[in-house]
Amino acid sequence: MTGVLILTGCGASGDPAEREVKMNMQDAAVRADEILDGTFAAIKPPVHWTHERPTEGNCDVQRRRAVMTIISEERRGSFLGLIERYWESQGYEQLSVNNSDMPAMYYRTPDKFNVRVLIGGAGQAFFEVSTPCVNPSKVSPPKAETVGPNYSGKMTPIPDVKSDFWSAKSPSSSLT
Numbered sequence: 001m002t003g004v005l006i007l008t009g010c011g012a013s014g015d016p017a018e019r020e021v022k023m024n025m026q027d028a029a030v031r032a033d034e035i036l037d038g039t040f041a042a043i044k045p046p047v048h049w050t051h052e053r054p055t056e057g058n059c060d061v062q063r064r065r066a067v068m069t070i071i072s073e074e075r076r077g078s079f080l081g082l083i084e085r086y087w088e089s090q091g092y093e094q095l096s097v098n099n100s101d102m103p104a105m106y107y108r109t110p111d112k113f114n115v116r117v118l119i120g121g122a123g124q125a126f127f128e129v130s131t132p133c134v135n136p137s138k139v140s141p142p143k144a145e146t147v148g149p150n151y152s153g154k155m156t157p158i159p160d161v162k163s164d165f166w167s168a169k170s171p172s173s174s175l176t
Contacts, residue, residue: 023134023135024134024135024136024137025056025059025060025061025131025134025135025136025137025138025139026137026138026139026140027134027137028060028061028113028131028132028134029054029061029063029131029139029140029142031111031113031131032061032062032063032113032129032130032131033063033129033142033143033144035109035113035115035129036063036065036127036129036144037144038086038090039083039086039087039115039127040065040147042082042083042086043079043082043083044082045163045164045165045166046147047067047068047069047071047125047147047161047163047166048067048068048069048146048147048148048161049065049066049067049068049069049146049147049148050065050066050068050146050148050149050150050151050152050156051063051064051065051141051142051144051146051150051151051152052064052065052066052126052151052152052156053152053153054139054141054142056139058136059133059134059135059136060130060131060132060133060134061130061131061139062128062129062130062131063128063129063142064126064127064128064129065126065127066124066125066126066127066151066156066159067124067125067126067127067159068124068147068148068149068157068159068160068161069159069161069162069163069166069167070122070123070124070159070160070161070162070163070166070167071119071123071124071125071159071166071167072123072166072167072168072169073123074168074169074170074171074172075165075166075167075168075171075172076103076119076123077171078171078172079119079125079166080103080105080117080119083105083117084105087105087107087115090109091109091110092107092108092109092110092115093107093108093110094106094107095107095108095114098118102118102119102120102121103118103119104116104117104118104119105117111132112132113129113130113131113132114129114130115127115128115129115130116128116129116130121158122158122159123159123167124156124158124159148161
């Protein structure tokens with residue numbers, strides 16, 4: 001249900017000679033976690049979230065988080081707008097926007113990490129950061145503590161946390 005779009009910085013061949021960054025996969029995973037940490041710190045009021053299964057390619061890493069707070073249909077525009085403003089304030093470049101039943105936004109950071117937020121079924125937001133192609137190395141699991149239960153390595157349930165703000169059935173007039 002997460003609808004994964006993997007955008008990596010690897011060249012067509014994934015050849016290490018095409019790599020522009022001077023980091024390894026662990027360094028890139030830490031940077032991806034920092035991007036997610038910053039994004040979640042910008043969400044006001046805060047939401048409950050859990051890690052989703054990270055993945056590792058030959059030269060890249062994907063870090064994922066699922067929001068466990070219900071984002072009502074009436075508040076999805078506010079939620080996505082908040083994320084959009086934060087990412088743009090960080091200098092991220094918009095790559096694409098999907099305004100379908102499952103809205104999504106795709107951005108690229110100045111250091112070539114691709115970020116995505118997608119609103120899935122039941123108002124669940126899914127975030128993913130894909131790293132550029134970097135030097136191979138072992139990768140440790142994310143260190144950030146989840147807000148709520150950690151479902152990493154398990155099937156992520158539908159969101160079950162109600163928020164007076166994010167789950168409200170009325171449109172928001174402004175974010176404070």
